[in-house]
Amino acid sequence: MGTVIALSGQVGGAKLADGLRRLRGRDLTVIVNTGDDHEVFGLAFSPDIDTMLYTLGGIAGPGAGWEPAGETYVLHEMLHRLGSEHRVRVGDRSLALPLLRSEALREEYPLSRITLGFCDTLGIDARVVPMSNDPVRTVVITDDGHVSYHEYLTELECAPVVKGFLYAGADVARIPDEVLDALHAPDLEAIVLCPANPYHTIQPILAVQGLREMLRECGAPIIAVSPIVGDRALKGAAGKMMQELGHEVSARRAALEYYRLIDGFVIDSVDEAAAADIRACGIDVAVAPTIMRSEDDRVALAQAVLDLAEVVRARKQAERDA
Amino acid sequence: MGTVIALSGQVGGAKLADGLRRLRGRDLTVIVNTGDDHEVFGLAFSPDIDTMLYTLGGIAGPGAGWEPAGETYVLHEMLHRLGSEHRVRVGDRSLALPLLRSEALREEYPLSRITLGFCDTLGIDARVVPMSNDPVRTVVITDDGHVSYHEYLTELECAPVVKGFLYAGADVARIPDEVLDALHAPDLEAIVLCPANPYHTIQPILAVQGLREMLRECGAPIIAVSPIVGDRALKGAAGKMMQELGHEVSARRAALEYYRLIDGFVIDSVDEAAAADIRACGIDVAVAPTIMRSEDDRVALAQAVLDLAEVVRARKQAERDA
Numbered sequence: 001m002g003t004v005i006a007l008s009g010q011v012g013g014a015k016l017a018d019g020l021r022r023l024r025g026r027d028l029t030v031i032v033n034t035g036d037d038h039e040v041f042g043l044a045f046s047p048d049i050d051t052m053l054y055t056l057g058g059i060a061g062p063g064a065g066w067e068p069a070g071e072t073y074v075l076h077e078m079l080h081r082l083g084s085e086h087r088v089r090v091g092d093r094s095l096a097l098p099l100l101r102s103e104a105l106r107e108e109y110p111l112s113r114i115t116l117g118f119c120d121t122l123g124i125d126a127r128v129v130p131m132s133n134d135p136v137r138t139v140v141i142t143d144d145g146h147v148s149y150h151e152y153l154t155e156l157e158c159a160p161v162v163k164g165f166l167y168a169g170a171d172v173a174r175i176p177d178e179v180l181d182a183l184h185a186p187d188l189e190a191i192v193l194c195p196a197n198p199y200h201t202i203q204p205i206l207a208v209q210g211l212r213e214m215l216r217e218c219g220a221p222i223i224a225v226s227p228i229v230g231d232r233a234l235k236g237a238a239g240k241m242m243q244e245l246g247h248e249v250s251a252r253r254a255a256l257e258y259y260r261l262i263d264g265f266v267i268d269s270v271d272e273a274a275a276a277d278i279r280a281c282g283i284d285v286a287v288a289p290t291i292m293r294s295e296d297d298r299v300a301l302a303q304a305v306l307d308l309a310e311v312v313r314a315r316k317q318a319e320r321d322a
Numbered sequence: 323m324g325t326v327i328a329l330s331g332q333v334g335g336a337k338l339a340d341g342l343r344r345l346r347g348r349d350l351t352v353i354v355n356t357g358d359d360h361e362v363f364g365l366a367f368s369p370d371i372d373t374m375l376y377t378l379g380g381i382a383g384p385g386a387g388w389e390p391a392g393e394t395y396v397l398h399e400m401l402h403r404l405g406s407e408h409r410v411r412v413g414d415r416s417l418a419l420p421l422l423r424s425e426a427l428r429e430e431y432p433l434s435r436i437t438l439g440f441c442d443t444l445g446i447d448a449r450v451v452p453m454s455n456d457p458v459r460t461v462v463i464t465d466d467g468h469v470s471y472h473e474y475l476t477e478l479e480c481a482p483v484v485k486g487f488l489y490a491g492a493d494v495a496r497i498p499d500e501v502l503d504a505l506h507a508p509d510l511e512a513i514v515l516c517p518a519n520p521y522h523t524i525q526p527i528l529a530v531q532g533l534r535e536m537l538r539e540c541g542a543p544i545i546a547v548s549p550i551v552g553d554r555a556l557k558g559a560a561g562k563m564m565q566e567l568g569h570e571v572s573a574r575r576a577a578l579e580y581y582r583l584i585d586g587f588v589i590d591s592v593d594e595a596a597a598a599d600i601r602a603c604g605i606d607v608a609v610a611p612t613i614m615r616s617e618d619d620r621v622a623l624a625q626a627v628l629d630l631a632e633v634v635r636a637r638k639q640a641e642r643d644a
Contacts, residue, residue, distance in 0.1 A: 041365075041421045042425065043363075074414045078415040078418035082440065096404050096406075099401065102363065121404050121405040122404070
């Protein structure tokens with residue numbers, strides 16, 4: 001057993017990262033999307049990092065993994081009573097990480113160090129690190145102009161038609177040392193692209209200057225898990241975006257979002273018929289239940305991903321030997 | 323009936339201000355101490371302003387007037403779980419005003435305008451304004467060095483022996499326009515020093531450059547209410563401080579804290595024996611119940627204060643006529 005890198009974000013991505021953590025513990029490094037980061041009240045919100053910390057720390061809400069279990073909203077009610085026009089409903093417990101993060105950022109600690117500190121406090125053995133300590137902001141190009149992803153999600157409720165995406169700052173953002181260390185680990189076993197929106201969760205990570213190339217060059221099998229099951233996204237707007245970008249909404253299309261990057265792709269059992277088409281693109285395929293309802297589901301999917309990585313590794317070895 | 327100015331802070335001061343508000347409504351201007359203001363998590367906390375807004379807005383906790391009724395602390399628990407070392411327990415609802423204030427300050431609105439905006443939202447007809455829009459910080463000189471009042475109260479739990487006070491920044495702090503307008507009102511009926519710690523609540527207000535002189539020069543009767551009942555402070559550390567500064571703890575001594583400023587002093591019924599001594603200093607005295615348990619108590623004490631102002635006004639008129 002070697003070390004594992006996961007690229008992740010959102011609730012589904014956090015669930016698979018948790019499965020991998022249960023299998024690999026401290027040998028897992030999770031690189032988390034920060035393209036959705038934003039400020040409210042001058043505080044540094046990192047939704048994907050916080051979702052990851054709640055999930056891996058075992059304190060995520062069962063029905064709403066993006067916030068701690070048992071969340072309450074009395075501060076939000078008070079803010080509205082006092083005339084606040086903020087539309088986002090920030091829970092009482094959910095303000096803790098942004099408050100502490102903002103304080104540490106003001107003291108000039110890098111985001112990666114701050115995030116690893118949260119891992120320590122929450123007893124998370126895996127290493128959760130942001131894709132960069134420099135700001136990258138996902139911009140949605142809509143038929144009504146450019147907006148930040150955060151604005152698209154909250155103010156605009158994902159309504160405008162999506163024409164494309166920009167990852168502002170990604171071309172000059174630096175890869176954190178913790179990510180470089182993980183990429184250079186001599187026993188790197190697999191790189192996992194977790195099931196999450198390709199456009200605003202995984203692609204922003206890949207857009208960080210040099211990261212995509214380093215992933216390819218490090219030689220470890222790169223395995224993605226489809227965020228599309230049947231003809232729709234499990235959660236969120238991936239299906240809607242895929243359609244508006246002119247694509248069919250399918251596991252096959254999801255695989256093509258990572259064409260020339262991934263070696264293997266895990267699709268849900270309901271999409272088994274798509275396996276041949278995806279294999280025809282030169283991508284190894286595994287079929288597994290991808291809907292993670294229980295902790296066992298997370299571990300089983302994580303194991304399926306690592307198994308596929310082993311298949312890819314063996315095939316590559318055989319090709320080299322031939 | 324004319325207009326009234328109150329200098330105020332803390333819970334007792336807010337209660338009397340509420341009594342005055344019930345009598346005078348929009349003709350009341352409350353000048354609130356900001357010497358205890360401080361930052362936690364980079365947010366602008368103004369404890370005396372917030373206590374005043376909760377109290378006048380009718381949402382203060384019945385047992386803890388410095389926070390909204392029904393306060394909860396789930397954010398605080400989460401912060402500690404995440405390793406925060408902040409000792410101050412900030413309630414969930416209590417974070418709303420500092421969040422909104424900090425946001426408005428970053429947008430360069432002056433504190434007075436922000437505070438009047440909160441009055442509007444909370445349906446407070448009186449005008450609550452900070453003693454200055456410029457920073458003034460009360461410093462406690464202890465036998466163990468200089469500390470901010472906030473640190474003295476929270477980190478040090480009021481333990482060190484008090485040698486004196488400084489009001490850093492007061493000598494260059496400017497009086498807000500809203501305060502100047504109130505001071506120049508042609509029908510100014512009374513200036514009220516509410517029952518509150520003289521050293522870190524009322525004196526910081528008087529220390530704002532030129533304010534003490536303007537209060538004297540505007541000619542309206544200046545009436546203070548004793549924060550000392552019997553041989554102790556009703557709330558807080560006023561008694562301890564008075565003693566450590568070498569004074570007896572008494573209503574008479576409390577009156578002397580405002581010597582050469584006030585025209586009248588309201589003492590509690592239990593201190594009636596001190597009336598003659600205080601009158602001997604040239605200060606008119608009224609005796610009244612000063613412990614405000616009910617809303618009626620607040621109004622009754624406010625009326626006693628305004629009645630004493632009328633007595634002072636009549637005496638001064640008689641002296642001028644003589």
